[in-house]
Amino acid sequence: xxxxxxxxxxxxxxxxxxxxxxxxxxxMAILKNPGILCYHEESVSLLEKAGAQARATREGEHNAWWxxxxxxxxxxxLESVPSRVVLGARDPENRVVLDAEGYRVHFGTGSxxxxxxxxxxxxxxSKVDSHERVFPLMEKKRGNVEYLCRSANLAEQLENLxxxxxxxxVQDDDITIDNKDVNVFFASLDHITKPVIGGIAxxxxxxxxxxxxxxxxxxxxxxxxxxxxxFITSVIKSPLQVVAETAEKLIAxxxxxxxxxxxxxxxxGSTAPIDDMGMVAQVNAEALVGITINQLANxxxxxxYGAVPVRAxxxxxxxxxxxxxxxxxxxxxxxxxRHYRVPCYSTAGVGDARVPGIxxxxxxxxxxxxxxxxxxxxxxxxxxxxxxxxxxxPEQALLDNQQIGMAKFLYRESGINDERIEKTRVMVxxxxxxxxxxxxxxxxxxxxxxxxxxxxxxxxxxxDQDQTLLLAHEKFQELEKNEPRHLPPExxxxxxxxxxxxxxxxx
Amino acid sequence: MEExxxxxxxxxxxxxxxxxxxxxxxxxxxxxxxVAELVKEALKSGVPTDKILLEGLxxxxxxxxxxxxTGEYFIPDMLTAAEAVEAGxxxxxxxxxxxxxxxxxxxxxxxxxxxxxxDIGKNLVSIMLKGAGFTVVDLGVDVPADxxxxxxxxxxxxxxxxxxxxNTTMTGMGKVIARLEQKExxxxxxxxxxxxxxxxxxxxxxxxxxxGKDAFAAIREAEALLKK
Numbered sequence: 227x228x229x230x231x232x233x234x235x236x237x238x239x240x241x242x243x244x245x246x247x248x249x250x251x252x253x254m255a256i257l258k259n260p261g262i263l264c265y266h267e268e269s270v271s272l273l274e275k276a277g278a279q280a281r282a283t284r285e286g287e288h289n290a291w292w293x294x295x296x297x298x299x300x301x302x303x304l305e306s307v308p309s310r311v312v313l314g315a316r317d318p319e320n321r322v323v324l325d326a327e328g329y330r331v332h333f334g335t336g337s338x339x340x341x342x343x344x345x346x347x348x349x350x351x352s353k354v355d356s357h358e359r360v361f362p363l364m365e366k367k368r369g370n371v372e373y374l375c376r377s378a379n380l381a382e383q384l385e386n387l388x389x390x391x392x393x394x395x396v397q398d399d400d401i402t403i404d405n406k407d408v409n410v411f412f413a414s415l416d417h418i419t420k421p422v423i424g425g426i427a428x429x430x431x432x433x434x435x436x437x438x439x440x441x442x443x444x445x446x447x448x449x450x451x452x453x454x455x456x457f458i459t460s461v462i463k464s465p466l467q468v469v470a471e472t473a474e475k476l477i478a479x480x481x482x483x484x485x486x487x488x489x490x491x492x493x494x495g496s497t498a499p500i501d502d503m504g505m506v507a508q509v510n511a512e513a514l515v516g517i518t519i520n521q522l523a524n525x526x527x528x529x530x531y532g533a534v535p536v537r538a539x540x541x542x543x544x545x546x547x548x549x550x551x552x553x554x555x556x557x558x559x560x561x562x563x564r565h566y567r568v569p570c571y572s573t574a575g576v577g578d579a580r581v582p583g584i585x586x587x588x589x590x591x592x593x594x595x596x597x598x599x600x601x602x603x604x605x606x607x608x609x610x611x612x613x614x615x616x617x618x619x620p621e622q623a624l625l626d627n628q629q630i631g632m633a634k635f636l637y638r639e640s641g642i643n644d645e646r647i648e649k650t651r652v653m654v655x656x657x658x659x660x661x662x663x664x665x666x667x668x669x670x671x672x673x674x675x676x677x678x679x680x681x682x683x684x685x686x687x688x689x690d691q692d693q694t695l696l697l698a699h700e701k702f703q704e705l706e707k708n709e710p711r712h713l714p715p716e717x718x719x720x721x722x723x724x725x726x727x728x729x730x731x732x733x
Numbered sequence: 734m735e736e737x738x739x740x741x742x743x744x745x746x747x748x749x750x751x752x753x754x755x756x757x758x759x760x761x762x763x764x765x766x767x768v769a770e771l772v773k774e775a776l777k778s779g780v781p782t783d784k785i786l787l788e789g790l791x792x793x794x795x796x797x798x799x800x801x802x803t804g805e806y807f808i809p810d811m812l813t814a815a816e817a818v819e820a821g822x823x824x825x826x827x828x829x830x831x832x833x834x835x836x837x838x839x840x841x842x843x844x845x846x847x848x849x850x851x852d853i854g855k856n857l858v859s860i861m862l863k864g865a866g867f868t869v870v871d872l873g874v875d876v877p878a879d880x881x882x883x884x885x886x887x888x889x890x891x892x893x894x895x896x897x898x899x900n901t902t903m904t905g906m907g908k909v910i911a912r913l914e915q916k917e918x919x920x921x922x923x924x925x926x927x928x929x930x931x932x933x934x935x936x937x938x939x940x941x942x943x944x945g946k947d948a949f950a951a952i953r954e955a956e957a958l959l960k961k
Contacts, residue, residue, distance in 0.1 A: 661871075662856040667816065670749065670809035674758045 405727030488516030495538030548589025746793025749813030815864025846905030
């Protein structure tokens with residue numbers, strides 16, 4: 227079994243069993259009427275064969291179908307979904323085992339940010355006391371392949387990071403739609419030994435990515451056993467529209483028997499209702515549609531219930547991640563996924579703030595702590611994200627790693643049981659009869675057993691300045707010196723020989 | 734045999750084991766001799782007291798200090814080790830007196846000042862001072878200035894350590910210094926202060942000899958003051 231992640235001992239259940247049933251009924255009612263608007267003919271055909279009713283229509287320049295999906299179609303598809311999904315890894319120790327009936331939570335990266343935020347300490351002289359002080363300034367840089375490699379190397383070294391989703395969008399001049407997928411997956415796989423999950427930009431390159439993964443693990447069957455790559459498909463465009471190109475990828479991945487996340491990201495207030503009931507009923511219906519298409523394409527294929535519901539800002543309709551409604555939505559989705567016994571992919575730790583600091587810390591601490599309490603199997607977007615999902619900052623990723631460590635500690639068992647009554651009494655008695663009545667001796671033992679949280683590692687000594695970010699910057703520089711755990715040279719050579727489009731500089 | 738015993742004393746200081754009933758940190762040593770039993774055995778075998786003290790207890794405590802400096806050990810480790818040293822010192826005391834050794838590093842009277850009941854910081858410093866080889870007379874909490882000075886004089890202490898947690902009670906520290914001056918003991922007995930509301934500046938303001946920012950600083954200051 228996977229030792230990665232953390233078991234949430236007593237998951238938080240915001241929705242009662244009755245409320246879960248209510249959401250289920252609401253989602254089923256929505257899927258029947260109005261149903262979904264599907265742009266993908268093969269998906270329509272699969273759904274129709276299973277018992278759905280489709281009616282052709284035109285949406286602008288595209289053919290589309292209104293599909294009414296009866297409850298039994300969804301229920302039957304859910305019956306074949308495996309509740310246990312393995313995300314493979316180059317290092318077997320790093321495999322992630324998702325069990326929809328267990329409570330183990332894993333944390334990972336995402337999303338494909340456009341910017342890498344560089345922290346640049348500079349020295350300033352105070353006009354008041356003439357003293358010099360160092361402050362961190364920041365510079366946004368366009369994402370590229372080099373930053374992606376560096377972030378994967380950092381991700382490899384963060385102890386609370388369990389899986390890697392490319393977190394920097396590669397915007398190099400020599401990256402095109404044709405070579406993007408292979409370079410993104412290669413850059414990731416060559417710098418991290420943890421599970422790699424990602425979307426495919428161009429359907430035609432799916433086979434190249436899969437072949438690359440097969441070379442790494444040694445063959446087709448080996449890849450199904452140890453899927454070092456898993457996929458994300460945003461098959462639903464909210465509200466309730468199945469996107470043709472993504473549905474194509476979803477079906478192909480299902481037939482390859484590789485794990486895939488059905489990721490749907492409605493925005494409460496714009497592309498989904500803003501209230502709990504409305505949002506969760508819709509996002510749940512959307513996830514169920516993706517799962518159903520996947521299972522109709524290949525019953526028993528590993529699939530993950532991915533819900534990324536966010537709330538809209540009321541002033542500019544941007545996404546909002548650091549608000550209570552975000553937690554409400556995501557907790558409810560984790561409960562719904564568990565209800566269907568499908569592993570869940572959830573979200574926490576995104577800062578709406580543009581830079582690391584107090585706002586980012588408040589937002590991140592809030593969701594990092596609360597959402598995983600519902601025990602979804604995967605929590606993505608958890609490292610380094612700022613400005614919604616526009617910016618990745620490595621120093622922020624280090625701070626997030628720390629926060630997640632604290633959250634993981636929070637979910638531990640209490641250790642309270644009847645067997646310890648006498649032991650506790652003896653401890654108190656001994657201390658009461660000792661000269662200074664201090665419990666240091668007992669604290670020491672717990673400290674050595676790793677039962678005491680070691681404290682915040684980025685604590686500054688200054689009395690007039692917050693030094694957290696500067697210390698995280700120093701730590702990042704230290705970690706960057708460590709050589710990445712690259713693929714073996716013969717594997718890299720084979721990949722470069724067989725897979726077209728790889729950038730020579732990645733070798 | 735002798736070297737082995739001394740080495741085991743130092744090792745048990747690191748483990749923080751006062752006696753055979755204590756567990757160690759790395760593994761369960763319960764039932765095996767701890768510092769008290771090993772010191773007794775060493776004395777019985779004729780190992781000189783200064784050797785037990787310097788190469789056993791102090792050497793063990795020094796290693797603990799080094800581990801603290803490198804971040805391997807924390808305050809609970811230091812306190813537990815200091816308790817083990819204290820257990821050894823209790824066995825050693827009559828033998829040291831017999832050998833004519835009054836105090837190894839000097840005598841310190843510790844107290845929390847009048848009207849202040851807080852003792853964690855004061856206890857921490859007391860335990861650590863004992864672990865470092867000082868003889869400590871701990872008067873407890875809420876101790877009037879007159880009583881502190883009286884005991885320091887009676888005991889022939891070279892240093893008074895004063896603690897306060899409240900800015901309303903820390904004025905008691907100045908009273909102790911005034912009382913020492915009144916009794917013309919000020920040159921003979923040094924004063925070190927510590928506690929949350931105090932500071933280097935406050936120490937200077939009331940005429941104290943040193944300010945201990947934390948327990949380790951207190952030990953350094955005590956060593957420096959009693960060397961003079």
